[in-house]
Amino acid sequence: MSDRTILVVGTYDTKDDELNYICNVIRSQGGGVLTMDVSVLGDPTKPTDISKHDVAAEGGHTIREAIDGEDENLAMQIMAKGAAGMAARLHREGRFDGVLVLGGTMGTDLALDVCSALPLGVPKYIVSTVAFSPLIPPERLPADIQMILWAGGLYGLNSVCKASLSQAAGAVLGAARAVEKPQLGRPLIGMTSFGKTVLRYMVALKPALEARGYEVAVFHATGMGGRAFESLAAERAFAAVMDFAPQEVGNHLMGSAISAGADRMTNAGRAGVPQIVAPGCYDLVDFVGWQDPPPRVAGQEVHAHNRLLSSVMMTPDQRRGMAREMCGKLALATAPVTLLLPTKGCNEWDREGGPLRSAEGLAAFVEEIRASCPSNVSLVEIDCHINDAAFAEAALKILDDWISSGSVRPGVIHA
Structure with missing residues (x-):
């Protein structure tokens, strides 16, 4: 039985191999995985625990709305709203112990909302092609966020990007095991x-x-x-x-x-x-x-x-x-x-x-x-x-x- 569960978020239609690689590394280290698909147009090779339809519905929308809007920014914001709300609710229910989100600029934009929805002390990792970039405004960064550069990972698995992805998987699982969450017994x-x-x-x-x-x-x-x-x-x-x-x-x-x-x-x-x-x-x-x-x-x-x-x-x-x-x-x-x-x-x-x-x-x-x-x-x-x-x-x-x-x-x- 796994001791800690990690919510792994990403577009499972286009990043299926990379996300599944992360999930397998976490499982190989004794962790559990809860998968959330935030894609819009395509479908993953196998069902995720939380489907893209579940995510859109959490924010009061549908995938059809995201598609019919014919605007990738609008679609991303629909999914970001639902993903953030879903992550916050699942955490309140005790369903996961840490989160890892994978993405390029679109996925990173969504990831910042997801991580901001979670309280201090929940391990939050974003694996991004634009980590540490001036594209990311400081005011959108949660107090305890961690970012890892997704080197060589724009499309498909390779030995370069596996180095980043495996470190990220180990980091979030290790953080979930080691974290000493704020215990505000004293004011x-x-x-x-x-x-x-x-x-x-x-x-x-x-x-x-x-x-x-x-x-x-x-x-x-x-x-x-x-x-x-x-x-x-x-x-x-x-x-x-x-x-x-x-x-x-x-x-x-x-x-x-x-x-x-x-x-x-x-x-x-x-x-x-x-x-x-x-x-x-x-x-x-x-x-x-x-x-x-x-x-x-x-x-x-x-x-x-x-x-x-x-x-x-x-x-x-x-x-x-x-x-x-x-x-x-x-x-x-x-x-x-x-x-x-x-x-x-x-x-x-x-x-x-x-x-x-x-x-x-x-x-x-x-x-x-x-x-x-x-x-x-x-x-x-x-x-x-x-x-x-x-x-x-x-x-x-x-x-x-x-x-x-x-x-x-x-x-x-x-x-």
């Missing part, structure tokens, strides 16, 4: 940050929050980290958030490819999750280090962080725009929000005498925050730098007050 605090060289508050805050009975997850705010943070916030996974590195808001505003999407800094508020917010690294726009800076910041001073990532300093006017953008997003919140504003700087390089210090820029940002802060947001100014102990202490005081008032549920202290 979870979501925090955003960068590394300790630039932002250090988490060093003091994490053990202090854990001592209060909370689990703490710190997200690296470099685009994908923010996407994961926002995804979990939308699911109400957090008891509260400490969103102290909102730089992705500015990246998106300035047109950088390092973006967490237009909904950054909105999902916690919409989900009714209390937020403590601070402007860590608000003054820097990150961009892909091996590309030219976005047009809106072209010609401004560049700081090369490494070969992958560079930053530019915002001008005073751009910082005012960042302040208005943050305040506009926080105005949407339906739960308590405190904007914690350290007036002596918001990253280590922005200290007095630091290499990226701009007293004029900081003053412009502070002034605009004061002018734009919405009525639902409590603005707390503190005369310190964001990396000073006083900042972490102020954040803890706000959280403790919320716990006392019942706005945030208390942590669970384990004996």
Whole structure:
């Protein structure tokens, strides 16, 4: 008897050999397989567990509609809707433990919807001819997705593509066996940050929050980290958030490819999750280090962080725009929000005498925050730098007050 079952999704009319090869590798390793056909025009050589008709019907359509539309994009979206809904339902029913989806651009488009429909902790593997490609928008990637390049696999089996397919089969089965799914026995605090060289508050805050009975997850705010943070916030996974590195808001505003999407800094508020917010690294726009800076910041001073990532300093006017953008997003919140504003700087390089210090820029940002802060947001100014102990202490005081008032549920202290 198999110990874990993998949902294997693909167009079994055109990729029958490849999909069956994957299924056989999984079975040879002691795993079980649940097959889902998302093709439209043709039929597999043998019936799948979930037929293309089942998939279309799950989304409220028929295969005939997909064919008669005479539009491959429309047909793909019909099947993607049904496949995502079917995968979510089957997982709720306990029918599978991990998913592997195979495809080119069409199959990858569908695969992203399927994987996004499944919760964090379910192994999600996409074997794609466009893995790691700029064709794939970051905002469509689930927090824990894995992608494997389908090398040499556009059509038919061969020794090159078998190397990719067999690794993918072993990876998803191994992940399903090894995964330690989130067990949210303790309330979870979501925090955003960068590394300790630039932002250090988490060093003091994490053990202090854990001592209060909370689990703490710190997200690296470099685009994908923010996407994961926002995804979990939308699911109400957090008891509260400490969103102290909102730089992705500015990246998106300035047109950088390092973006967490237009909904950054909105999902916690919409989900009714209390937020403590601070402007860590608000003054820097990150961009892909091996590309030219976005047009809106072209010609401004560049700081090369490494070969992958560079930053530019915002001008005073751009910082005012960042302040208005943050305040506009926080105005949407339906739960308590405190904007914690350290007036002596918001990253280590922005200290007095630091290499990226701009007293004029900081003053412009502070002034605009004061002018734009919405009525639902409590603005707390503190005369310190964001990396000073006083900042972490102020954040803890706000959280403790919320716990006392019942706005945030208390942590669970384990004996």
